[in-house]
Amino acid sequence: MSKESENKNQDFKIEKNQNEDEHGASASNEDVTFDYPPIKYEYLDNTADIQIHSWGDSIEESFEQAAMGMFAYMTDTDLIENRDMKQIDIRADGDLQNLLFKFLCEWLEVYGTEDYFIPRKIEINLFDRNELRIIARGYGELFDLSRHTQGTEVKAITYSNMQIHEEASTHDVYVIVDI
């Protein structure tokens, strides 16, 4: 606290504002000497997540849409051009949830390790339910701040409340990602 404000309790006249509105009347402030205080705060431990809901005419399409939705949160993918292609080939253990998890993780890894490659279109070319294997291709280009908009980066995929509604005609998928 500044020296000036150490005596403020004495200087301050409570009576002055007793008949005013709840938050006090507006003042012109012309008489207030302004020494703006130094900054004595910081921000820590930012946590945030977003739930992506996707759907499709098949479970493959719902997976594709979930991954495209993930990238669309990171930038306006309408501005991404079809300049490059990346392919992924993944195998899961156990169930479809693990397959979806690995599918999205792998695309995040492509983004992180391939100079921020952003696919605008993702196509699953092989979806093997028995082997729990996916081969997919992403068509897009490297993120370039001079031409693309900056959304919010997806940092990680989570299993939290993950849902895959295969039986539904719209094959809805829900996945929560950390941002």
Added chain:
Amino acid sequence: MSKESENKNQDFKIEKNQNEDEHGASASNEDVTFDYPPIKYEYLDNTADIQIHSWGDSIEESFEQAAMGMFAYMTDTDLIENRDMKQIDIRADGDLQNLLFKFLCEWLEVYGTEDYFIPRKIEINLFDRNELRIIARGYGELFDLSRHTQGTEVKAITYSNMQIHEEASTHDVYVIVDI
């Protein structure tokens, strides 16, 4: 899934990429006919929070700094001018944590009910530890998108992991707010 892609598993030649890099070689994609897929995803249930840590030469200053830190997350307060003053007068129940909670809530309410008034400087004029009462003034102006930058709006104050270290020489305060 589009009609074209229904037969893609047959058309797709896995062998083609077997000797390539992990994510497949880059391709010029000139031969790819591009019908970008429709959007079948949406974003739900966004949750996020940030922890504000503030400190000061007194507990009053730490409270002031926590509130100024809260507004500085919502906009660059260096651009806020001293055009207006709002006063708050609050009483808490029980302990200092409730006092800090109500102090920050009240400033959020001023922001929400007084046409987005943003204080750049907040001064506590009365800090009564026995009565758990604070009278404070905020000096600033109404948020104006044409002159001010848009940060992230603080939606609510929480008690989650709230800490008030009165005994420390820096009187550290930690409060997590929903954004």
